Amino acid sequence: EAGVAQSPRYKIIEKRQSVAFWCNPISGHATLYWYQQILGQGPKLLIQFQNNGVVDDSQLPKDRFSAERLKGVDSTLKIQPAKLEDSAVYLCASSLQEQYFGPGTRLTVT
Amino acid sequence: AQSVTQPDIHITVSEGASLELRCNYSYGATPYLFWYVQSPGQGLQLLLKYFSGDTLVQGIKGFEAEFKRSQSSFNLRKPSVHWSDAAEYFCAVGADNTDKLIFGTGTRLQVFP
Numbered sequence: 476e477a478g479v480a481q482s483p484r485y486k487i488i489e490k491r492q493s494v495a496f497w498c499n500p501i502s503g504h505a506t507l508y509w510y511q512q513i514l515g516q517g518p519k520l521l522i523q524f525q526n527n528g529v530v531d532d533s534q535l536p537k538d539r540f541s542a543e544r545l546k547g548v549d550s551t552l553k554i555q556p557a558k559l560e561d562s563a564v565y566l567c568a569s570s571l572q573e574q575y576f577g578p579g580t581r582l583t584v585t
Numbered sequence: 586a587q588s589v590t591q592p593d594i595h596i597t598v599s600e601g602a603s604l605e606l607r608c609n610y611s612y613g614a615t616p617y618l619f620w621y622v623q624s625p626g627q628g629l630q631l632l633l634k635y636f637s638g639d640t641l642v643q644g645i646k647g648f649e650a651e652f653k654r655s656q657s658s659f660n661l662r663k664p665s666v667h668w669s670d671a672a673e674y675f676c677a678v679g680a681d682n683t684d685k686l687i688f689g690t691g692t693r694l695q696v697f698p
Contacts, residue, residue, distance in 0.1 A: 520686065577628050
């Protein structure tokens with residue numbers, strides 16, 4: 476069974492630029508999550524989708540972050556414009572019962 | 586509010602030694618508890634979970650954890666550590682249900698030969 480796929484694995488941008496991350500969940504998993512993991516901290520949930528609807532986006536900084544889940548499968552997370560404090564690993568996870576995590580995208584904002 | 590505390594930021598053990606990683610949680614009801622492991626450049630992998638029933642749960646890679654309600658703890662143990670166990674370990678609580686995970690800050694395990 477293929478795992479959760481994420482791309483790119485690494486991204487370096489300058490502040491005020493925009494960036495997008497892509498996630499392909501495990502086939503058949505209805506629930507998809509995006510987490511932000513800042514160095515030295517545990518992952519923090521940004522947004523949760525059930526199929527293509529948003530279940531929880533209370534921790535998403537909506538002035539600069541946006542996310543969508545196309546046709547209830549793949550998802551993209553966008554940051555526009557990026558700030559220095561957005562430097563982190565962005566993890567995608569999907570679940571039926573347990574959450575399975577992708578390898579993450581390491582974002583560096585300079 | 587739910588929270589998870591991992592008091593040890595960094596632990597170093599010798600290969601073959603026993604291991605215990607501490608986790609304390611704050612949650613009003615019976616919690617759903619998890620331990621994940623994260624190797625460098627990798628995503629998180631579930632080691633074990635506790636929902637209910639037997640308070641001693643067995644996981645993958647020879648790990649086990651014990652739920653102690655009186656101490657609000659869910660410590661992870663392994664009787665004999667292997668060099669490949671070097672990684673970051675995260676304890677998490679399922680807030681309200683298993684969907685929303687709240688993670689601790691992690692414990693980095695270093696293993697010396």
